[in-house]
Amino acid sequence: MQSNHFKRHRRLRTSDAMRSMVRETKLTTDDLIYAIFVIEGENIKNEVPSMPGVFQLSLDYVIAEVKEVYELGIKAIMLFGIPKEKDKTGTGAYDDDGIVQRAIRLIKQEVPEMLIIADTCLCEYTSHGHCGIVEQEKVVNDSSLALLAKTAVSQAKAGADMIAPSNMMDGFVVTIRKALDKVGFEDVPIMSYAVKYASAFYGPFRDAADSTPTFGNRKTYQMDPANRLEAMREAETDIEEGADFLIVKPALAYLDIVRAVKDTFRVPVIAYNVSGEYAMVKAAAMNGWIDEQAVVMEKLMAMKRAGADLIITYFAKDVAKWLQ
Template identity: 60%
Template sequence: MKKLIRGEIQVNPLDNHFPPFQRHRRLRASGPLRSLLRETEVSVGDLILPMFVQEGLSGKEEIASMPGVYHFGLDNLRREVDELVQLGIPGIILFGIPLEKDDESSSAYAEKGIVQEAIRALKRDHPELLVMTDVCLCQYNPAGHCGIVRNGQIVNDDSLHLIAETALSHAAAGADIVAPSDMMDGRVAAIRQRLDAHHLENVSILSYAVKYASAFYGPFREAAHSTPAFGDRRTYQMDPANAREALREAASDVAEGADMLMVKPALSYLDVTQRIRERFDLPLATYNVSAEYSMVKAAAMQGWIDERAIVGEILTSFKRAGADFILTYHAKEFAQWQREVE
């Protein structure tokens, strides 16, 4: 019952007139209990680090728009990967920057191209390391487009031969996984046919199945030296407004022989990741792209955010949406933070 004391209402704790309710807070009462009941966990083993290897570079050069991310010469790439292996990072994805570009993107599939040489060196050093390669033509031609340009147009079918040849050259050099990012129609089928014909049927294809024409790639253009010389990539990358289209793109790649699927970018497309996860049972990746990384870095450098907490929350959101693994520039720092906790 209620008693009036000094002009205030005091409620007798034994006088409970509340309707029944669930005490959810019981399950959040302590750190160990919260940890025990946590539904989604991110581990270092879930992460793949994108790396940029530059032909002719001695040492390494920081990418101005991506603090903590570098262009590596081959020797420094090997030393950096030594550290990554010690930290328990299971794999990397390589992007190459050639000395020379031409209209046929010939450096992309050259036997002694920078990516091919890097693959051989890394697999000699660390046979157990998962070496993925980005398969695209944009870094290797002066137009900066992901397909071959003919008469001012990015042509689809003529590009497939060179994209498949690039994937074959990576696989022959020892890549475990080739990842076509060009968004030309039919490229997964072309790559699978070429690999199988050369007895490389055990090399996996991680398809950039759902790749949007996104403003979140801005810093990557500097990183990969791949800004288009004209136009943009909207005739082959997807409209950010479309989600149903993503299901069609993924279904095509599954039918063509993709072993794994990817959604790119990650942070603004969690709904798409969830849709792909619900529709397909192939392993699913998402790519935490350059601007997503750089925005966190810029805010952290200003002291506006707790970087570790933000990164952990972002990576967890990708796993919660359905990603099995994550390509992220945060991989090395996340691994170092986890090592400190241990």
């Protein structure tokens, strides 16, 4: 039977209080992970030119940054390291006295409540800028796995609460899981960059982490942006190999993938709000073309609405202040 009256959906939009009451998706500081770039040296606070408000920090600046983050209510950080020297095999990544390992120990000493996620990759540490061992200008998969496992174990020994391998080598999750378990770190979770696309949105990050490849690109190991079913295969494989969290990277142009992964797998899903997404908003806001706060909050809400349980974002400190 057809109703004689049209539906008045606007009744639920009549005031701030009403809209808040029926809001389906919530964003809190518990949802945020803040990325920090730690550089070797002293008295260094280099602003990344393509990422206003983001800095490369030496250890003497890191603790103040971490304390500020924690006081804002953000309980997790992801650490990236920039070493003084690089070589073909990325030795600095798995050096027990490497920059990330020292940063982890220092943060655990000064801000023990902070949850530290260690990015586990070789690209910041290799002279060629690729995420694994290179032979004849080809990134070799299996020999790279041993070094990634060494890196994960070294980071866990330093006190990392979680390992986040981002290299996209086949078999990286199971290799790292076995290595961690073997030395007694069976309780350290793996937050896998399970679905990582070969994206144009990473440009500013490579300025921040000094990790631009010296030849070629990463399309032989990162995913083709055109593919969706491949993302599901990658995520399923990582779950089978022992991943505890799944990252989808980038976030904004891949919200369909975030939703598909969330609907299919029963583990926490993380959206990585990457550097290019950050830089575009910052540039437009600095030109007065957009309302930065409104746009950022809408973007992050979209990531939550798509199914993300957590969001890695360079906007985390700003968002925490806005939420207050």
